[in-house]
Amino acid sequence: xxxxxxxxxxxxxxxxxxxxxxxxxxxxxxxxxxxxxxxxxxxxxxxxxxxxxxxxxxxxxxxxxxxxxxxxxxxxxxxxxxxxxxxxxxxxxxxxxxxxxxxxxxxxxxxxxxxxxxxxxxxxxxxxxxxxxxxxxxxxxxxxxxxxxxxxxxxxxxxxxxxxxxxxxxxxxxxxxxxxxxxxxxxxxxxxxxxxxxxxxxxxxxxxxxxxxxxxxxxxxxxxxxxxxxxxxxxxxxxxxxxxxxxxxxxxxxxxxxxxxxxxxxxxxxxxxxxxxxxxxxxxxxxxxxxxx
Numbered sequence: 001x002x003x004x005x006x007x008x009x010x011x012x013x014x015x016x017x018x019x020x021x022x023x024x025x026x027x028x029x030x031x032x033x034x035x036x037x038x039x040x041x042x043x044x045x046x047x048x049x050x051x052x053x054x055x056x057x058x059x060x061x062x063x064x065x066x067x068x069x070x071x072x073x074x075x076x077x078x079x080x081x082x083x084x085x086x087x088x089x090x091x092x093x094x095x096x097x098x099x100x101x102x103x104x105x106x107x108x109x110x111x112x113x114x115x116x117x118x119x120x121x122x123x124x125x126x127x128x129x130x131x132x133x134x135x136x137x138x139x140x141x142x143x144x145x146x147x148x149x150x151x152x153x154x155x156x157x158x159x160x161x162x163x164x165x166x167x168x169x170x171x172x173x174x175x176x177x178x179x180x181x182x183x184x185x186x187x188x189x190x191x192x193x194x195x196x197x198x199x200x201x202x203x204x205x206x207x208x209x210x211x212x213x214x215x216x217x218x219x220x221x222x223x224x225x226x227x228x229x230x231x232x233x234x235x236x237x238x239x240x241x242x243x244x245x246x247x248x249x250x251x252x253x254x255x256x257x258x259x260x261x262x263x264x265x266x267x268x269x270x271x272x273x274x275x276x277x278x279x280x281x282x283x284x285x286x287x288x289x290x291x292x293x
Contacts, residue, residue: 027049027050027051027077028049030049030075030203030204030205031047031048031049031075031205033203033205033206033209034047034049034205034206034208034209034212035047037205037206037209037210038209038212038213041212041213041216043070044070044071044216045070045071045072045073045212045216046065046067046070046071046072046073047073047075048072048073048074048075049075049076049077050074050075050076050077051076051077051078052076052077052078052079052080053074053076053079053080054079054080055079055080056074056075056076056079056099056100056101056171057101057155057157057169057171059074059101060072060074060101060103060159060169061157061159061169064103064159064167065103066164068105068164068165068167071102071103071104071212071215071216071219072102072103073100073101073102073103073212074100074101074103075098075099075100075208076099076100077094077095078094079099095176095177096175096176096177096178096179096192097173097174097175097176097178098172098173098174098176098204098207098208099172099173099174100171100172100208101169101170101171101172102169102170102172102212102215103159103167103168103169103170104167104168104169104170104219105165105166105167106165106166106167106168106223107223108165110166110223112158112166112168113168113222113223113226113227114226114227114263114264114265114266115222115226115227115230115231115261115263115264115265116156116168116170116222116265117141117142117154117156117265118138118140118141118227118230118234118261118265119218119219119222119227119230119234120142120154120156120170120172120215121138121141121142121143121144121154121234122138122218122230122233122234122237123211123214123215123217123218123219124144124152124154124172124174124211124214124215125137125138125144125237126214126218126233127207127210127211127213127214127215128144128151128152128193128196128211130210130214131197131202131207131210132197132198132199133146133151133193133196133197134146134196135147135196136151136237137237137238137239138234138237138238138239139239139240140238140239140240140258140261140267141265141267142154142155142156144174145239146191146196147191148189148239149189149190149191150175150189150190150191151174151175151191151192151193151196152172152173152174152175153172153173154170154171154172154173155171155173156168156169156170156171157169157171170215172211174193174207174211175190175191175192175193176192176193176194176201176204176207177192177193177194177201178190178192193207218230226263227263227264227265228263231261231262231263234261235260235261238258238260238261240258241258241260242257242258242259243257243258244256244257244258245257245258245269247267247269247278254269254271254276254278255271256269256270256271256272256276257269257270257271258270259275262277266278266279
């Protein structure tokens with residue numbers, strides 16, 4: 001079942017509908033709980049919570065809704081072909097994670113915004129801090145860490161205009177309670193919200209509402225003033241600030257000190273030759289053995 005927040009204007013849809021998935025009534029109840037928790041902000045969202053799909057990002061890329069006046073949110077209980085950054089697979093188990101994608105249209109006339117993955121990570125971190133998570137840091141360009149272990153990841157896909165306003169699909173995967181048998185191939189540790197919180201974990205619908213509210217606030221700031229307005233807040237949570245790092249690209253590996261990010265969201269690497277800009281999407285970031293947290 002799909003539940004949408006009433007919009008001020010509803011354009012006539014012409015794109016193919018989302019898959020007709022068998023969603024139990026519980027998904028409708030959770031959607032209603034998200035809407036209630038969002039309060040007045042709910043009018044700016046359209047929310048679709050389904051039981052299963054291949055990938056929330058892929059679904060929105062191939063069948064984007066025509067409503068450009070709201071943030072469209074697709075939430076799924078189980079992804080069968082989840083995607084991570086640089087072609088990696090996003091692993092998920094039933095009830096173990098909060099997985100969703102948000103379709104956000106760029107301001108009219110704006111180019112593809114630089115630093116969007118960093119803004120999404122910052123919004124996620126701030127929402128989790130409000131829920132009581134301590135020890136949060138941001139790992140450039142798209143991971144949220146707790147005491148050095150990965151708690152959440154972000155995947156940004158750009159949607160070309162094709163006669164419409166350009167948009168981005170912001171995919172977020174947050175570990176809620178990983179099963180004990182989970183085998184996760186990763187170079188760094190992985191954690192979940194159940195271990196990161198001292199208090200009982202809120203319901204997934206309330207966690208989602210907190211994230212969406214913060215994402216709404218930061219995207220408004222981002223649209224008006226760009227990443228420079230949020231750069232300082234991101235730097236405060238930089239997991240590798242002034243630490244020795246190793247950056248692995250497709251063709252080469254670079255070493256240096258992490259000197260933060262610039263106004264475009266590019267990583268600044270301090271080397272013997274000076275400051276180098278590392279662009280999002282081209283590299284992965286790993287702490288050196290003697291410099292990791």
